[in-house]
Amino acid sequence: MKALVTGGGGFLGLYLVEQLLSSGVDVKVFCRGRYPALDALSVPTVQGDLRDAAAVETACRGMDAVFHTAAVPGIWGSKDHYFGINYQGTLNILNACQRSGVARLIYTSSPSVVFDGHDHVDADESLRYPTRWLCHYPHSKAMAEQAVIAANQPSGLRTISLRPHLIWGPRDNHLIPRLIQRAASGRLRRVGDGQNMVSLAYVENAAAAHVQAEQALRVSDHAAGKCYFINDLEPVNLWAWIDMILEKTGLPPVRKSISSNAAYRIGSVLETVWSVLRLSGEPPMTRFVALQLAGSHSYCIDAAIRDFGYRPLVSIEEGLRRLQPLLNELSASLIGKRNV
Numbered sequence: 001m002k003a004l005v006t007g008g009g010g011f012l013g014l015y016l017v018e019q020l021l022s023s024g025v026d027v028k029v030f031c032r033g034r035y036p037a038l039d040a041l042s043v044p045t046v047q048g049d050l051r052d053a054a055a056v057e058t059a060c061r062g063m064d065a066v067f068h069t070a071a072v073p074g075i076w077g078s079k080d081h082y083f084g085i086n087y088q089g090t091l092n093i094l095n096a097c098q099r100s101g102v103a104r105l106i107y108t109s110s111p112s113v114v115f116d117g118h119d120h121v122d123a124d125e126s127l128r129y130p131t132r133w134l135c136h137y138p139h140s141k142a143m144a145e146q147a148v149i150a151a152n153q154p155s156g157l158r159t160i161s162l163r164p165h166l167i168w169g170p171r172d173n174h175l176i177p178r179l180i181q182r183a184a185s186g187r188l189r190r191v192g193d194g195q196n197m198v199s200l201a202y203v204e205n206a207a208a209a210h211v212q213a214e215q216a217l218r219v220s221d222h223a224a225g226k227c228y229f230i231n232d233l234e235p236v237n238l239w240a241w242i243d244m245i246l247e248k249t250g251l252p253p254v255r256k257s258i259s260s261n262a263a264y265r266i267g268s269v270l271e272t273v274w275s276v277l278r279l280s281g282e283p284p285m286t287r288f289v290a291l292q293l294a295g296s297h298s299y300c301i302d303a304a305i306r307d308f309g310y311r312p313l314v315s316i317e318e319g320l321r322r323l324q325p326l327l328n329e330l331s332a333s334l335i336g337k338r339n340v
Helices: 011-022 036-040 053-060 079-100 136-150 175-184 203-219 238-248 260-277 287-294 302-308 316-339
Strands: 002-006 026-031 045-047 065-068 104-108 120-123 158-164 226-230 297-299
Touching: 002 011, 002 053, 011 026, 011 036, 011 065, 011 203, 026 053, 045 053, 053 079, 065 079, 065 203, 079 104, 079 136, 104 136, 104 203, 136 158, 136 226, 158 203, 175 238, 175 316, 203 226, 203 302, 226 302, 238 316, 260 287
Parallel strands: 002 026, 002 065, 026 045, 065 104, 104 158, 120 297, 158 226
Antiparallel strands: none
């Protein structure tokens, strides 16, 4: 089988590439830059931008399956940037798959596409898309997901959308390092009462879900045209989990807190200030982040287990063991900065 992985040099994408290679798949990657890790794996790489329809079509030509993991993440930035890459880029992928005769498309979505500002507790795929959005990332991803599902054709391109929640693990260059940096600088605050439960998706489990979903689409259209939540078996208390990560990095637990309502109000003010003054970077707090940090967000994976045999391969305990080298590296970096 020949497969294209968009964003194959990224956090999730690289694990997916490795798992596909280990199962005998002929892998090619479409991404914007060069990645030494892909060169070390001898994976052919096509450099390009998802907004370039011609480049996308060239990359998709001759492929049996496309894994579309590339996206612009984050909570702040221009609408054109998010929609240009996350939405229009996905439309380009869909058009290229259809024109090139690709049989299967596995799309990496996010539970944030159904985030409505309220707690989600063991929620399933019956959740509807909201009508109000607090930032461009979930809105653009939701639009893209709906296009992916609408494009499903059992006799042509079979599509599926996976929604891994809070991907974590070794090689993470975003979630864990950012958490450690904020804690080390004294800028991390517990938002809410600290009792909120969240689902996590260990990165190798999330990658395995993509492989399993593609395998299911090869033999049946039972899971085609559907969305699935992907995470580890049991949710965790978010702030207890954060304190555990900090402890393993040699940092004290989060002691300062702020109410959910106060954080939301501060986020609203800061968003206005950043927008009016056109400040660089992102606000230290936004409404979206306030609700995410204070609320419960746990999701049921029964549908993925039932429809394509998804099972997390790595437990949270084993994932933490595998994460420790990254935490040691971050801890050493902090010590080095203090000694400068």
